[in-house]
Amino acid sequence: MMDLIKENCTACGACSNICPNESITMIPDSEGFLYPYVCKEACMCCGLCESVCPIINRPDCENTSDPKVYAAWSIDEEVRFNSTSGGLFTELAKAVISKGGCVTGARYNKEHLVGHYIIDSEREIPLLRQSKYVQSETGNVFKHIKERLDKGKQVMFVGTPCQGAGLQSFLGKQYDNLLLCDFICRGSNSPKVYMKYLESLKKQYRSDIKKVWFKNKINGWNKFCTKIEFENGKEYYADRYTDLFMRGYLKHNLYIRPSCSNCYFKGFPRHSDITLGDFWGVKLNDDESIDTDKGTSLVIVNSSIGQQCFNSLGDRIFKKESSLEAALPFNQCAVKSVDMGEKRDYFFSEIDKEDFTELINKIDRNEDRI
Ligand SMILES: Cc1cc2nc3c(=O)[nH]c(=O)nc-3n(C[C@H](O)[C@H](O)[C@H](O)COP(=O)(O)OP(=O)(O)OC[C@H]3O[C@@H](n4cnc5c(N)ncnc54)[C@H](O)[C@@H]3O)c2cc1C
Known part of the structure; x- marks a missing residue:
């Protein structure tokens, strides 16, 4: 039976996805944040929910603490304009889909609330594009991702660092056909x-x-x-x-969600293959030509899978190698929670x-x- 301290729960959904009896439902509290509710009658006390929780048992992380860092943007002006930063999400998503893969990210529903969905075609990328400053509900998406990974399909997942860690915990093993992307996250709103x-x-x-x-x-x-x-x-x-x-x-x-003020997933090494963000302050570096106010992505490449995928973007993007020292002073949310x-x-x-x-x-x- 789940024994999670409420303040630390991120609503990643790993527990409700893994429950063999479907006895865990995510229910909003009075502030509107989802928390797992265990139906005692249905619970078999198997303990899977506790063991999969990335807060109780943080998943292993073999990624580097000294990642490669780039300033980058899509050279497709429309993609760049319609994206939150430099449009790197869209370019990575296109690369995965062009190889027959699928992409999981956050989209608005009819009520303008946000949830995680899987898309299989380039046509659907705009549905996932852009930051939504409200917590996205993961629903059953981890189960669907696992089914696809087990069939050998390439899957790209984009979400908050806690959602990425939740997915990793749920999967329980490394998949070479998974590209895990997170972003620098200031916190999810109610x-x-x-x-x-x-x-x-x-x-x-x-x-x-x-x-x-x-x-x-x-x-x-x-x-x-x-x-x-x-x-x-x-x-x-x-x-x-x-x-x-x-x-x-x-x-x-x-x-912001209470757990965001004590986020377990800041700093390095990161659980994701690639971390995206805004490269605020990029114009303060030596190369003045780099800032055009059209949006510049900060791309932090944490693993060899991430590097391979980033390299495959070729001349679809402009890129310039940078460093954490150049990026972090303008992006403290990468390493520090907000009070x-x-x-x-x-x-x-x-x-x-x-x-x-x-x-x-x-x-x-x-x-x-x-
Ligand atoms: C709540 C939140 C806080 C953020 N805080 C910072 C910050 O402090 N500093 C910083 O540098 N960057 C922050 N970002 C990330 C930044 O806004 C961009 O999303 C990121 O740089 C990618 O931009 P892009 O142009 O490559 O792609 P975009 O097209 O903007 O893609 C955004 C991607 O994020 C996913 N996404 C959007 N909203 C959510 C959500 N609510 N939950 C989970 N996934 C989502 C989408 O599915 C898409 O894959 C934050 C994003 C969010 C959603």
Whole structure:
């Protein structure tokens, strides 16, 4: 029977995927984060859930602590514009699919919530593309990945570092046909809070939402803008300082998952073959031509499988070798967890009573009296 301390659970889903009796369901708590719930009547006390948990038993990691580091971007301007950083995810995904493989990543569903799905065709890559700043539900995807790996199919998985570690634990052995990619992760936000944010905007714009696009680059990558398209044709556009969801995330640290403030998967060596991120600060290096504000990916290659796949991209990408020393000062989330904000408890005590916009504005104005 699962005996996991709630604060440390990341909702990777390894336990619910491995349970032979399907007696573990992931259920949201009052903050909207999923946690495993064990049905005592159905549980056979086999202990598999505990042994597979990457927090209780961290999977082995043979990757290097001294990875190769690159600044890179897709030379396809459309791919680069439509991606969060430099479009390296798309180029890696294309490479895997062109060899008959499949790709697993996060996509929006009809309600604009986020879950992990498997795609088999290049046509579907845009569904997985772009960062969604809300926790993605893994569902049964680990089981489906294992089925494909066991049949010898090439699989690329992209997710948070904890999701990658969960998959590795679930698989229980090394697969040469798996390309595991994670990204530098600041923390996953509550799906419930994200829905409250969308509800608030829907009220203001008197319309349902058609599309959410975080880190839209129309005014440049560095602006970190959120674009939302409404069914009535209107558009919302706000940068990281004015968009209230981003303010709550980046300025006040109000609604990341508790486990993200004590993340077990920071630093090096990493469990993934390749780690992706934004190469913030790249223009401060010697080569001024490298920063064009169209987005630059930080690519950290942690294993020989990762290096092989990265090399196979050839001239589809621009790349320049760099170093952790150049990248990490601008990307501390690679090595350090973010603290939970001091107003987090207040925020969650009010969120069911107050409109999201009103509440963040109140916190911004320091009117919360906590
Ligand atoms: C919650 C979150 C926090 C991040 N924090 C940082 C950070 O602090 N520093 C930094 O340098 N980079 C961070 N990133 C990563 C960065 O935003 C880019 O996703 C990454 O650089 C890849 O960009 P790309 O242009 O290659 O591909 P993109 O096309 O942007 O691909 C994004 C990939 O991430 C996957 N993905 C998107 N959203 C989620 C999600 N919610 N859960 C799991 N997988 C998801 C997609 O399936 C896709 O494979 C974060 C991403 C997310 C989702």
